Amino acid sequence: MWRDAALVAGKDLRIEGRSRVGLSQVAPFGIVALVLFAFALGPDRDVMAKGAPGLFWVAILFCTVLAIQRSVSVESSDGARDGLRLSGIDPAGLFLGKATAVAAQLVVLELLLGTGVVVLYGARIEVAWMIVVSCVLGTIGLAATGTLYGALSSGLRVRETLLPFLFLPIAAPVLLAGTRVFQAAMAGGTPSDGLQWLRLLALFDVVYVAVGIVLFGPIQETA
Amino acid sequence: MASAALPSSAVSLRDAVALSGRFPLLAGVDLEVAVGETVLVEGPNGAGKTSLLRVCAGLVPLASGHLAVLGLDPTRHRTVVRRRVGLLSHASHLYDDLTVRENVRFAVRAAGGDTARIEPACDRWGLVGRLAKTSAGKLSAGQRRRVALAVLTARWPEVWLLDEPHAGLDVAARALLDQAVTEAAASGVTVLIASHESGPVEQLATRAVTVTGGRVTAERSLAGAAPDAGAPAASATPAAPAAPAAPVTPAAPVTTAAPSTPHAEVAHVA
Secondary structure (H helix, E strand, O other): OHHHHHHHHHHHHHHHHHHOHHHHHHHHHHHHHHHHHHHHHOOOHHHHHHHHHHHHHHHHHHHHHHHHHHHHHHHHHHHHHHHHHHHOOOHHHHHHHHHHHHHHHHHHHHHHHHHHHHHHHOOOEOOHHHHHHHHHHHHHHHHHHHHHHHHHHOOOOOHHHHHHHHHHHHOHHHHHHHHHHHHHHEOOOOHHHHHHHHHHHHHHHHHHHHHHHHHHHHHHHHO | OOOOOOOOEEEEEEEEEEEEOOEEEEEEEEEEEEOOOEEEEEOOOOOOHHHHHHHHOOOOOOOEEEEEEOOEOOOOOHHHHHHHEEEEOOOOOOOOOOEHHHHHHHHHHHOOOOHHHHHHHHHHOOOOOOHHHOEHHHOOHHHHHHHHHHHHHHHOOOEEEEEOOOOOOOHHHHHHHHHHHHHHHHOOOEEEEEEOOHHHHHOOOOEEEEEEOOEEEEEEEOOOOOOOOOOOOOOOOOOOOOOOOOOOOOOOOOOOOOOOOOOOOOEEEO
């Protein structure tokens, strides 16, 4: 399973490195979203700083949809998905590989958008480790759910519109918990309040990684 | 890889029905293909030839009937069966942003194949030099077909399912393909060739079955280039090559490999 996961993750990241869709489209989209949010909130730095946690995670959530759609479309052209099925590759390894590749892209986006939030919104981080842990846990959760629902919608002609519809409500706990942890870890927050939300993120990750490992194969066969 | 305890039937379909939604892809196919046999599946467009191969590859499940591939139920032993079967379909299963060599390497490694066979296979199909480093997205249809064939010959599975194998290939590549099929048959590989143009591939097969309306409606014997059906030779004796090609090491001889799978297990869907 791990060998297959590494193989698939390496392949997806290599493709991403060549096509640079993440760098040239997804990352700029995230930055534009942050700038537009800033315009919508107005020039008050206090308001922007207060809204920064939620806006960061909303931007990440939208970027995740794009990254997942890209991950799915890579397998849609020239029957690549059938090629993977025919290879007899371990479905659990395939799930973990694709989720890892998406997670790696999200980490880069989080670094970029995190910097944007600090610069644009004037957000001040008090408990850095909490921010880092929430990003790691949130990334795992988003990548796992996204990959799972991406596979679910992959065989459908309407997958571009169906994926956000399926994925965004399911990812709402990540948005909520991530925002709460950021609020707790930023200036004016209470760090101890963030711990329960970190636990929720961890639980979400465990559930969706396990569900993905078990169900990705059957979903791929029927989608 | 061929096994000493192979079942006599490489592909066994009985009253096989496959559906796409409510549309019947196969409408009760009965077909037995012996291990080492090369069978031509002919018929007009839309007759069900491609569906038949996809069913044999385990990509399309049966709605009813029986299916066994190398004595195994492809639904229950999905991974095992798929690693022992190779399908050359209309799609090449390539990633446009990967180079030719990277595509072949990924496909062979994903299938658990021997990476030492990648170079000879690429050499055989002329995927060398600059072409090997070219992105698949820049290839012509015929070149993509060659890459798919390189993957197949590098993997060298026990059952080859070839869907219109000559489509898009130039004369030299067709000759290479014919040579590869002949070598495969000689080494005990079972080959199913689906084609609506039976002429060019008749010389490769020992038997032809006609599929019409999702059913096998006729059958005839052919001279074929392969050795006795059902009694594969232990070593490859390729026919005279029509174009220079690096030899590809065939599957392990049928008499030396250890048995790895149970016998005569069939899918049965009520």
